[in-house]
Amino acid sequence: NAGVTQTPKFQVLKTGQSMTLQCAQDMNHEYMSWYRQDPGMGLRLIHYSVGAGITDQGEVPNGYNVSRSTTEDFPLRLLSAAPSQTSVYFCASSYSGVNQPQHFGDGTRLSIL
């Protein structure tokens, strides 16, 4: 019963490097989303997807790209890492998004030097 799986759990990057944060869910959920969580703050939505092939921007999309080629996977790409992107990243999924609780992974802790 894996739920939402995020990899890696920890990552350190240098400014300007690129990387992909992986997110997979095995619950056949249509809705998936990415959030970032900074100290003392709630979670802020980066990008979301209501189904395979459909993505849209959230509150803080700049510097991030996403794609949704399958129902199960929703990777988040950092194009050119900046220190301001140091954060904890959470992926979440739900059946439909609307009036459904989202289930979260345990996060990726990312540091940009």
Next chain:
Amino acid sequence: GESVGLHLPTLSVQEGDNSIINCAYSNSASDYFIWYKQESGKGPQFIIDIRSNMDKRQGQRVTVLLNKTVKHLSLQIAATQPGDSAVYFCAEITDSWGKLQFGAGTQVVVTP
């Protein structure tokens, strides 16, 4: 902009007492609200939800109250236990696409 917020950043509760965590929201069009619990090093864990056509919902040791008149949401935890120590977030669905907006969180500390 409109946002979800919390009145108390830290709540200290004695073991066995009841806890009440409050949340104010400003988007009167929000239709669905969720409480999450987040333990250190973990992702948010769903506790309980409520739709705007309800004013109360109960789960196991938890109750959520919704007062739409004053745009207030609260989470009550009965007989608080050490395992209840965590950060609690309220969140609301703000549009038809299901986008969640979170409050800043309340740290609950359970003392023996």
